[in-house]
Amino acid sequence: MSIALRVGVLIRKIVKENSMRYEHVVSRMPEALKQLISSQTWCASYIKEGVSLPDLLTDRKYLLRLLSHLSVDEKNTLRLILCAFGCESFTNAALEKQAGLRMAGAQVAIGLVGLRRAGVIAAFRKAWGEQLFVLPEDAFEAWQGLLFPSVKLKTTVDENALELIPAGSTQTIGSQEEEATVHPRGLAQQLFHFMVACSQQSSLPLTNKGTLHKKQILKLTQHLTLPNDLLRAAGITYAFRDIYDDGAALMLEMAIRMGFISGQGDQLVMCKDAFLTWLDDRYESQQKALYGVWRQLQLPAPVWLQHGLAWMERAETGQWVELDAIVGAIMDCCSEYDQLKEADSLSRALFSCWIAPLSIFRFIELAADKEGGVWFRWLISPREEWESEAGISDDPPNVTEKQSTSSSLYVQPDFEILLLPDVSLRTEWEIAAFADLKQTDHVRTYRMTKEGFYRAWEMGQSSEEIISMLQENAYYDIPEPITITLRQWGEQTGKMHFEEVTLLRCRSSDIADALLRNEKCQPFLRERIGSADFVVPKTQLPQLTKCLESMGYNPKSSRKDESDPGVNTAAKGSYGNQTTGLFYSRDSIQLYEMDAELPERDGLYPDMRDIPSSWLQDFRSYHGSTRKEMIRKAIEWKSCLQLRKEGQNRFIIPRSLREERTGWILEGLEELQEIAWSGEDWEEMKLILPGINDKDI
Numbered sequence: 001m002s003i004a005l006r007v008g009v010l011i012r013k014i015v016k017e018n019s020m021r022y023e024h025v026v027s028r029m030p031e032a033l034k035q036l037i038s039s040q041t042w043c044a045s046y047i048k049e050g051v052s053l054p055d056l057l058t059d060r061k062y063l064l065r066l067l068s069h070l071s072v073d074e075k076n077t078l079r080l081i082l083c084a085f086g087c088e089s090f091t092n093a094a095l096e097k098q099a100g101l102r103m104a105g106a107q108v109a110i111g112l113v114g115l116r117r118a119g120v121i122a123a124f125r126k127a128w129g130e131q132l133f134v135l136p137e138d139a140f141e142a143w144q145g146l147l148f149p150s151v152k153l154k155t156t157v158d159e160n161a162l163e164l165i166p167a168g169s170t171q172t173i174g175s176q177e178e179e180a181t182v183h184p185r186g187l188a189q190q191l192f193h194f195m196v197a198c199s200q201q202s203s204l205p206l207t208n209k210g211t212l213h214k215k216q217i218l219k220l221t222q223h224l225t226l227p228n229d230l231l232r233a234a235g236i237t238y239a240f241r242d243i244y245d246d247g248a249a250l251m252l253e254m255a256i257r258m259g260f261i262s263g264q265g266d267q268l269v270m271c272k273d274a275f276l277t278w279l280d281d282r283y284e285s286q287q288k289a290l291y292g293v294w295r296q297l298q299l300p301a302p303v304w305l306q307h308g309l310a311w312m313e314r315a316e317t318g319q320w321v322e323l324d325a326i327v328g329a330i331m332d333c334c335s336e337y338d339q340l341k342e343a344d345s346l347s348r349a350l351f352s353c354w355i356a357p358l359s360i361f362r363f364i365e366l367a368a369d370k371e372g373g374v375w376f377r378w379l380i381s382p383r384e385e386w387e388s389e390a391g392i393s394d395d396p397p398n399v400t401e402k403q404s405t406s407s408s409l410y411v412q413p414d415f416e417i418l419l420l421p422d423v424s425l426r427t428e429w430e431i432a433a434f435a436d437l438k439q440t441d442h443v444r445t446y447r448m449t450k451e452g453f454y455r456a457w458e459m460g461q462s463s464e465e466i467i468s469m470l471q472e473n474a475y476y477d478i479p480e481p482i483t484i485t486l487r488q489w490g491e492q493t494g495k496m497h498f499e500e501v502t503l504l505r506c507r508s509s510d511i512a513d514a515l516l517r518n519e520k521c522q523p524f525l526r527e528r529i530g531s532a533d534f535v536v537p538k539t540q541l542p543q544l545t546k547c548l549e550s551m552g553y554n555p556k557s558s559r560k561d562e563s564d565p566g567v568n569t570a571a572k573g574s575y576g577n578q579t580t581g582l583f584y585s586r587d588s589i590q591l592y593e594m595d596a597e598l599p600e601r602d603g604l605y606p607d608m609r610d611i612p613s614s615w616l617q618d619f620r621s622y623h624g625s626t627r628k629e630m631i632r633k634a635i636e637w638k639s640c641l642q643l644r645k646e647g648q649n650r651f652i653i654p655r656s657l658r659e660e661r662t663g664w665i666l667e668g669l670e671e672l673q674e675i676a677w678s679g680e681d682w683e684e685m686k687l688i689l690p691g692i693n694d695k696d697i
Helices: 003-017 022-028 031-038 044-048 060-069 072-084 092-099 105-117 137-147 187-199 214-220 246-257 272-279 283-298 303-313 323-333 343-360 386-390 425-432 450-458 463-473 480-495 509-517 538-550 624-636
Strands: 122-125 131-134 163-165 261-264 267-270 320-322 364-368 374-378 409-411 416-419 435-439 444-448 501-505 527-529 533-537 640-645 648-660 663-670 673-678 684-688
Touching (some): 072 092, 137 303, 187 214, 187 272, 187 283, 246 261, 272 283, 303 343, 320 323, 343 364, 425 435, 425 444, 450 480
Antiparallel strands (some): 122 131, 261 267, 364 374, 409 416
């Protein structure tokens, strides 16, 4: 499988399992609603061609056609949802409140019903009946581009006009300049060191609370260089803050979500196959997979950050983009928020929540221009658009792709190994098996020791295999003293070693003799000790136990039942599978049942038959009492009025009817402006009910 396909499958798997997407929505959608959506004019022909509903509701070319079929109220409601909530869940009351000066309550309600009937907005219901609505994440970017077409990003190709900013520097947010300790190769290199440390532990037991022991945490994180307040600044919370610092928590979360670590009873186990698959990719692909995890940890983000994230991901890899342009784009998309009116405060929030972590992880790099403006460019490709182009499936062919090998390290006479920046993590994994890390930087330094060699030997490596591996990857011949010493260590190691076995104790020699006579049990009894005991290889213990049970014995054992380390069983603590970790989920809507009722417009205007039809059909000059009745009904139904004043038609959203000694006053909104008119300030009027008689307005 190609590198792009392999990392794409991994990222898509992570995204599917950790966000509300249309695949989830459609799988839980009532069949009647699916049929309603599929029969609509904008998509019926595509459905006949075999296009799936999730594709119809996320692909820009299909959504462009849907947009042309939406009513004005539906378009305005969708734009309001993108501005106020993004992919965060919301209630009907919250949506109506956000409409503010822009739309009447009935316009919002009718727009929301239309969007639900089109499948754009999904509805869920809490146990006590409250409705929640959500725009699934995988349509956000497409709708953002369609509803805000005028927003543009400022880019440059003149790198000479920019000066790189060190990763971890805070100079970009106006505070006193300082730098956090940052690994120059980014998050993938740090996760690699963490996983190497995990592999070198005899076990990863959990405490009664479900956490790793503090001494073991120190061993696993000794080579991490991450700021202590990284996650808190990004707005991410996690369990056991008194046990894990931000670096340890992040590494555990990344390893669990990537499937490198899983829970097994009262311990964590390393899932080596998943880790080695990741190691086989290019470094940029490894980084991209981790970016996919980090992105999901942030979602659903506050709406302003969702817009900033989407605009940033539109930038091409390696293209410099002005950060102020991203801030401006956010303000264009979220202009109703007072707290976002100040560009400086928004810039600081964007930097601490999103930009700084991306820089620290080496997903992006930053630069400053001569005027002090900050620019960024991607060091990875953040977008997933190539997935559909490459035809990624959930069941890719079983084909492996090995990275090309070339000389990439130096073996020093003092037993140190220097790894150049372009050394693959797969090659470094092979080095780490028999050498100890001394310095992690662009050029990593390992040192060969007798203890490291013994560690590799226990994993099945011989001195000749280690020598061969070094010869294949070294720029120059290996110093002769190195090869001599490695062979000596191999000879010494092979002569004697400890092996973990189990002792089977029989109550009498007669029982022991009976076991030896049994053809099924005899192969597992390696050596008889005394008259009634046997040495049993640990790996053969399950088979022997079955044989003994079939003979009618019930052997007692002090061992704990063990499951296959490759199987993700429920853990004693916080871990149960590769997508359950320390971090608290931001997406609670997936816990609720989908609303099975079909969205209908009926009920928006109760007792509509009781009002005269003329109120809805014609402009008329009504008596003052009738005018007040029409206004009260419009307020009750949260609808609108069309008034003719001085020969002009005026569209009004009524808010209140105030009685005074000199008369009564209509208070409301006209084109975002408050009005207060007396009952004689207009000539004719008509009641407007969105969805009923508003098409010609």
